[in-house]
Amino acid sequence: MSAPDRHVTDHSRLWRENRYVYPVISRRAKGLSIGVNLNPDKVCTFNCIYCQVDRRVEPVTDRVDLGTLIRELNQMCQWAAGGEIWRDPHFADVPEAMRRVNDIAFSGDGEPTAFRDFADMVQVAADAKERHRLKGTRLVVISNASRFHTQAFRRALPILQGSDGEVWAKLDAGSAEHFVKVSRTSVPFKRIVENIGWLATQMPVVIQSCFFILDGSAPGDTEIELYIARLRHILQTGGRLKAVQLYTIARRPAESAAAPLPAARLEALAARLRDVLADVPVEAYPGVE
Numbered sequence: 001m002s003a004p005d006r007h008v009t010d011h012s013r014l015w016r017e018n019r020y021v022y023p024v025i026s027r028r029a030k031g032l033s034i035g036v037n038l039n040p041d042k043v044c045t046f047n048c049i050y051c052q053v054d055r056r057v058e059p060v061t062d063r064v065d066l067g068t069l070i071r072e073l074n075q076m077c078q079w080a081a082g083g084e085i086w087r088d089p090h091f092a093d094v095p096e097a098m099r100r101v102n103d104i105a106f107s108g109d110g111e112p113t114a115f116r117d118f119a120d121m122v123q124v125a126a127d128a129k130e131r132h133r134l135k136g137t138r139l140v141v142i143s144n145a146s147r148f149h150t151q152a153f154r155r156a157l158p159i160l161q162g163s164d165g166e167v168w169a170k171l172d173a174g175s176a177e178h179f180v181k182v183s184r185t186s187v188p189f190k191r192i193v194e195n196i197g198w199l200a201t202q203m204p205v206v207i208q209s210c211f212f213i214l215d216g217s218a219p220g221d222t223e224i225e226l227y228i229a230r231l232r233h234i235l236q237t238g239g240r241l242k243a244v245q246l247y248t249i250a251r252r253p254a255e256s257a258a259a260p261l262p263a264a265r266l267e268a269l270a271a272r273l274r275d276v277l278a279d280v281p282v283e284a285y286p287g288v289e
Contacts, residue, residue, distance in 0.1 A: 020064060020108075021072035023085060027285050028168075028208075028245050031100035032085065033140075034076050037108025038064060038121060044110035045146040047184040048172075050212055050258040052251050053109045064115070070124055073104070077132040101134055103166075107142040114147060119156035126163040139165040142208070146187045148195035161203055166242065168206040169196050174226025178219065193230060200239025207231065207244045211266065213259040224269065228276055235277070244277065246270050247285040260287030 019040065026033040041063070042053060079085045080101045086094065104125045106112035115121060125139050139160055147153050148169075160167070173179035176189040199205055209227070211219055219227075234241060246269055248261040263286035270284035 018072045018076075020069045021076050023076060023080070023091070025091070025094055025098055026102070026105075027250075028247070028283070029102035029105070029140075031098050031102035032080060032091075032094075033102055033107075034073070034080060034104045035108065036069070036073065036104065036106050036112075036121070036125065038106060038112045038115040038118070039108045039110025040064065042109045043114060044144075045114055045185060045187055046111065046144045048144075048210075049182055049184060049214065049255055050210060050249055050253045052253055066117075066124075069121075070128075073124065073128050074131065077104075077128050077134060081132045081134055101137045103138040103140040104129060104134075105140040105142055107140075111144055111146060112141060113143050113150070113153045113156075116152070118152050119159065122156040122159045122165075126159055129163060137164075139163050140168060141165070142168045143170065144183070145169040145171070145192045145195045145199075146185070148199050149191070157202065165203075166206055167199060167203070168208050168245070169199065170209070171196060171207050171227070171230065172210050174223050174228070174230055178223050181214070197234050197237060197239055200234050200241060201237075204240040204242035206242050209244065209246050210248060211246065211261050211269065212248050213261055215257050218261055218265060224272075228273065231273070231277060231280075235280075241277070241280045243281045243283060244273055245283050245285065246273070248287045250285070250287050263287070 020037050022035045022037065024033050024035055025031070044053075076085075085091055086099055106121070106125075112118065112121075122139065122141075129137055129139065141156075141160065159165070171192070172182050173189065179189040179192070196205060196207070231241065231244065246266055248266055249258060250260070266284045266286050270282050273280075273282045
């Protein structure tokens with residue numbers, strides 16, 4: 001496996017002795033992403049069939065120690081800001097174009113916005129970014145959109161907006177039926193659609209959509225058209241979309257029923273979206289061979 005492919009497929013949340021903070025090279029971030037895992041207990045509001053987190057295995061820990069997280073985050077920001085991270089053997093062969101600190105991202109073993117002190121954690125990240133003068137670095141929340149309606153999330157929103165923040169919201173379906181099959185959650189699909197629509201009126205949202213082969217079949221034409229209609233409705237009702245990121249499985253999921261969508265199918269979908277969402281950038285990220 002080539003160096004770029006290795007970095008794309010290796011998104012391990014274990015880094016040295018750290019418990020909560022980890023560095024990864026992200027295709028979608030186009031550089032270094034400093035990950036913050038608020039869910040080492042693997043608690044999530046979804047149980048996506050393509051998820052790489054194996055919830056059949058007991059978590060190593062079921063709590064977050066705030067002091068340890070703050071220490072790890074500041075140490076990682078210091079290494080990244082000073083360039084020490086690129087001297088680590090794991091990252092020494094990263095191409096020069098990818099040697100940029102794109103974001104501090106809340107993305108771990110579950111839904112980050114379900115963490116009870118989520119707003120406080122966003123403030124911790126904003127403070128670390130300021131302390132280490134990472135001016136071109138964004139705060140990113142990678143979320144399944146199940147809790148945008150809660151006070152816990154809405155307390156965090158002005159902190160995000162004041163620190164060049166972004167929300168990358170998951171939308172993997174156009175119909176409630178496909179949503180239940182893929183996400184396996186008790187959260188109603190209507191709630192997800194409404195949450196994304198509301199947030200898009202508050203700030204531009206990045207949509208992340210995973211399309212893949214399930215039990216030998218790709219999503220049908222009707223499902224794809226319903227998905228496109230959801231995106232168009234967001235725009236037609238005053239929402240703003242910063243980008244749409246289409247991707248498929250790049251790392252081994254916990255369950256074998258899911259497999260990567262062929263690159264040609266993914267790019268064809270991207271081309272269709274570019275036709276109907278003329279002012280919204282659409283990017284496709286195929287699986288790694």
